[in-house]
Every structure is written in structure tokens, then in C-alpha cells.
Amino acid sequence: MKKIGIIALALFMQHISAQNNRFVYQVTMKPDAENKSDIKTENTYLDISAEKSLFYSENRYKRDSILQKAFQGGGGRASVSREQMEGMRSNINYSVEKDMASQKTYFKDRIGRDVYVYEEDRPLNWSMSSETTKIGDYKVQKATTDFAGRKWTAWFTTDLPYQDGPYKFKGLPGLIVKVEDDKGDYSFDLMKNYKIAEIVTLNQFGNILKVKRAEYVKQQEKYKKDPMSFMQGGGGGFPAPPRANGGRGGNQNPAEMRKRVEERAKEEAKKNSNPIELP
Template identity: 55%
Template sequence: MKKIAVLTLGLAAQIIFAQANRFVYQVTMKPDSTDRSATKTELAHLDISGGNSIFYAENRLKRDSIMGRMRQTGSFNFDRSQMQNLRTNMDFIIEKDYKTAKKLYKARILRDQYAYEEDRPMNWKILPETTTIGEYKTQKAETQFAGRTWHAWFTTEVPFQDGPYKFSGLPGLIVKVEDAKGDYSFDLKEAKKINEIAAFEQFGSTISVKRAAFEKQQDQFRKDPAAAMAAMTRGGGSFRIQMDPNQRKQMEERQKEEQKKNNNPIELK
């Protein structure tokens, strides 16, 4: 593993011949607009192989790995505190196809897995300002996306026109990107070669929808998570969740409190 502080131009040559590459970003978020001192920080990975990339939270990968081992062994005994510590504010996966320029966003709403193709172009304005971040020479760029103004610093020393989250399309890797209000920031911290990009197990079918339809469903859940939880416990088939009334009430109340504290999403519109 190579720290960003000691990465040099030699990394570019190594990347070209690597089977796959992982860029680790520190993500800093202020998800509660009513308490701007409440900052959350976690790590996320951008895995690149061939003409594709995948972006996801490190905790999401760890949780999926634990659940996968439990399913393989048939033993579902787990440390609840450990799983609680692996919760993420970025419970989604973003896949990019360099050839088609398509970006596929995947996320769950309770038991259902949704996927939509990003339909908004990301038009960058490259600015003359330059700076050095770690050992990278970077240049500034700006874009308006999903209700926020974003400033990015990219480097041509790494031959990927990609970056964290949905950001891409600059003439090099995005080393840092943050919104103008300081609510969200992605900062490259590490880079390393890996054997293959992360793979996540798929359970059940994925519901492919338009972005607007997904956002409507997500908004309904945020406004009334209790109703969504109640519908889930009444559901039929193999996905039905059975719990006593006290358990259901506790889950609904916890979900309500979480939604209250997550009122400042990365995408405002």
C-alpha cells in the first residue's frame, strides 16, 4: 500500500500494468443541516479494472463480507456492536463504464434493491488554479451537479478520467472534490494494486427504474419510514419479516430518528 504523501510519477506506469487498482478516499459529511458540528467521516473505495470502475463504502464491503460468511456457514451468530460500527452513510454502489460513459447507481430501500442510470451530464469548467496535494500536481475544476456547486482538483499524473461518487470526465484522476458549502468532501488517501475489484453478492432481483422514480420512492421512505417498515413486516413470501409489536415499534422509532438526522443529502435536487 502506498500513502498519497509518497506517491510519485512512477505510480502511473505501475497503474497501467496492474490487474486492478484501488483508490481509497476519506469522505467527510455533514448529514444534519440543523447541527453542522456533527461531522461524519468514513472511507470509500474506487476500484478500477479495464474499462470499468466501482465506488462503494469500505464499511459496506466489510458488512457484506461478514454476511456472506454467515450464509456460507449457516451460522447467523454475529456481534451486534461490530455490525453497528460498520454502518455507513453511503449505502450504495456506483458502477461506471468508460466506453459507454454510463453510470449505474444501485441502492437498497429496506428489502428492495434498486438501480438507475444517471441521466444528468456533468459539465466541468477547468480553471487556471493549480496546487500540489501530496505529491500530485493538480488543477482545479468546477461543476454544478444535483443542486450543489462542486470544486475538484484532478491530476494528469494518474491516467484515469475518474473519481469518487459520480464524479468523472476530467483529464485525470480526481484527487479531491468538495461542495462549496463544505457539507461533503472526498479526499484521496491511498492507492494500491489489487487482484480484482470488489464483488457484492446479489440477493433477489434488482428493480431497474428511472432516477426520478427511485428518488420518489426514497423520498416517501424518508417522510414516513414507519409506514414502509410496517408494510415490510406485513409482506408475504420469503422476504416477510416477523417480529413482535415491541420490536417493530423500536425499529420504526430508530428509523425515524435516523431520518431526522440525515436531512442534508449529497444530492439536493
Template identity: 50%
Template structure:
């Protein structure tokens, strides 16, 4: 009887460990360096399974779900997407076995994926405090042109965290940059049946991080030219799908006045996004 009890407990432990855990963060951002009073907040999810983790915006998940439903029904209403525009329009996927981190992001009509090639080196400090129900310890790192201060909880045995942050002996409960422009704060935890799945809506081009930055800079300099190039099959993916926050595209002829208004809106949005999370 005792052996059966121990076996049951062992199986229950393994099943519990095999579950996917979802950690819900509130992300606070000040993307416009010229208007620090303008602050945006969004919810983001960090799903952790035994083999990998994935970080993504809640609005990204809701938007992809809506797109999939509209494809099936053929009922497209663009007004449904107005509240789903996101500043967390990317996926961060960490392979917990190889310790490799890859980022998937769409630029206009093309999907891109690159592997993070910079190692995050932490300095663990003796300072401890309490955040919510967790006792946490302080750590610091220099990454992508910013100084980051993190607080991790050893009672949450995951060497992981939001965005690209990982490598501490416990889940990162809070992390913020020294300038106060970006912060990630754990709000809720739950167990889920399986990790979220996303459709790419076209092929994905894998490239180096430095080359991805060049493509992004090219788009930010002239978004309309980038979209037109991709629409004519001159982009990397040559795919046909929905655009990201940068807008659509396609071979449809647009009214000149409307196209001019769209171009102005896109350039205004890019101009206000002059304080990115990664400065380098």
C-alpha cells in the same frame, strides 16, 4: 536480444495496465443541516479496471463479507454488525466503454438499480496546486443542486473519481461541495488482484432515477409501512434478505414495544439525514 527485451517490456506494460487499481478516499459528511458540527468520516474505495470502475464504502464491503461468512456457518450475532453501519450504503458502477453510470442501493428489503441520466459538465480552471505527491488542477461543476470544486491529477491517467464524479483529464484527487458539507480526499493507492464483488441477496429492480427517488421518499416518510409492504410481497423485489441502514423486516412477529422503539429509532435517523449529498 533487443527485440526480446522490447517484447518483454510491452507484455509487462500490458499486464500492469490490466491490473485493477484501488484508490482509497476519506469521505467527510455533514448529513444533518441542523447540526453542522456533527461530522462523519468513512473510508471508501474506488476500484478501476480496464473496463469498469466501482465506488463503495469500506464498511459495506466488510459487512457483506461478514454476512456471507455467517450464511455459510449459520452463526449469526447481530452485535458484529454494530460498527459496520454505513452512510455510504450504495454502489456506483461506471462502464468505461459506454460511459454509463449506474447506482445500486437497497431500500429496506428491496434492491434497486438506476442509471444516472444527468451529464456532468466541468469548467476547468487554470489554478494548480499540490495535494500530497500530486500536482493537481482545479475544476468546477454544478451537479444535483450543489456546486462542486474538484482537483484532478493528469499524472493519474483515469477520467474517473469518487462517487459519480468523472470526465476530467486525470483522476480526481479531491472534490468538495462549496458549502463544505461533503468532501472526498484521496488517501492511498494500491494495486489489487481483482475488483471487489458484492452479493445482492435477492433480485434487483431496475428503474429510472426519478422513480427511485419516489421509492426513497416513500420509505423516508413511513419506513415501517414500506418494510411491511415488502414483507407481504408488495414491494418491487419481493426478496428475502438483510435490510440496509433502515432495518430488517421479515414475517417475524415483533414485540409491540420493541417495534415502537425500532420505528422511533428509524424515524430519528431519517430526520437527522436531512442534508443529502444530492439536493435535486
């Protein structure tokens, strides 16, 4: 009986482990509207368990992990070199979490010192096609949708026991292997997958503010015009020095810091003038 119990436990643990999978997508994007030849690529993870899925950037996870360790080991002030930070720059600083039970989708993104969270309020209405093909090892079927100002074509497979996809994409009877917009500005391509012990917990420096999507968009626009207003007051723990000045400390002239932050915000806004979601 004891042996049977051990075998049953082993099978149970194997079943639980099998429920946690990581799907690695390569994202190809043209974030600069004025320079479409500047093509960015980076890897992202879609971690799926029985309860939820989490989509995020590989670079963002590595960067936040280094910041967290440096911040904890520095007595409350992180010391991270500019080279370290530059090596892990990402165009995907947000994360998307989907709750399997409620079928709700939550988007998280940092604006200044705080993390804004909203529940996606727009449905994904897919038009199914009978067209099929093969991508890698998977037989896939075509579906299309209009979402957030773009027309998307997705290819999904029923070869895998998941009904999910990268970013906010979901609602098809299978896992999305590839999805791209009709302008060729954004593409998500499944590269590989493997089992993981558990879904990671992303570090969230600063306050977490739950808002409506419209409020997030409003704050995002406000940040582009006046980034310094988001760097003062609140925050509570976001290690601003490494991001602002490459870890040279917080003793620089306030006017210099304001100018540096404003210039960087304008530069980032220009480089991301073709976002994945359009008005």
C-alpha cells in the same frame, strides 16, 4: 522460444494486473442538517479496471461480507451481534458503477429489502480553470461544476492514467484527487492507492429493481414515511433479523418490530437530513 513465451505471458499478466487499481478516498460529511458540528468521516474505495470502476464504502463491504458468511453458515438465518453491526455502520450504503465503454453511470442503493438501480441521467458539465497547485505528490488542476443541488470544486491530476473520480464524478482529463462542495458539507480526499487482483463483487441481498432516478427518489421518500411496507412481502433473502434486532431471532411481537423499524427509519432520516444530493 519457450522462455520467450513465458516472459511474454508474465508481461501480459503484469499489464492486466496493473489495470486494476484501488484508490482510497476519505469522505468527510455533515449529514445532519440541524447539527453541522456532527462531522462523519469514513473510508471509501474506487476500484478501477479497463472495463469499469466501482465506488463503495469500506465499512459496507466489511459488513456485507460478515453478513454473507453468517447467513451461509446459519442455514438461511444470519446470527450477527449488534456490536458487530454497530462497529461497521456506514453513511455510505450505496455504490456507484461506471462503465468505461458506454460511459454510463449506475447508482445502486437499498431501500428496505430490495436494491434499486438507476442510470444517472444528468450530465456533469465542468468549467475548467487554469489554476494549479499540489496535493500530496500530485500536481492538480482546478475545475468546477453544479450537480444535484450543490456547487462542486474538483482538483484533478494527469499524473495518473485515469479519467475518473469518487462517487458520480468523472469527465475530467485526469483522476480527481479532491472534490468538495462550496458549503463544506461533503469532501472526498484521495489518501492512497494500490494494485488489486480484481474488482470486488458486492453482495446484493434481495431483489434488484432497475428503475428511473425519479422513481428511486419517490420510493426513498415513501420509505421514510412507511418503512414497514418495504419489509413485507418480496425481498428474497435479505437477512433482516440482524439489522432489525441485533440477531435476537425473529420471534418478537410484530407490533414491537414495526415500532422498532419505524423508529429507526425516522432516526436515520433525521441523521441524514443533509444528503449529498439536494432537490
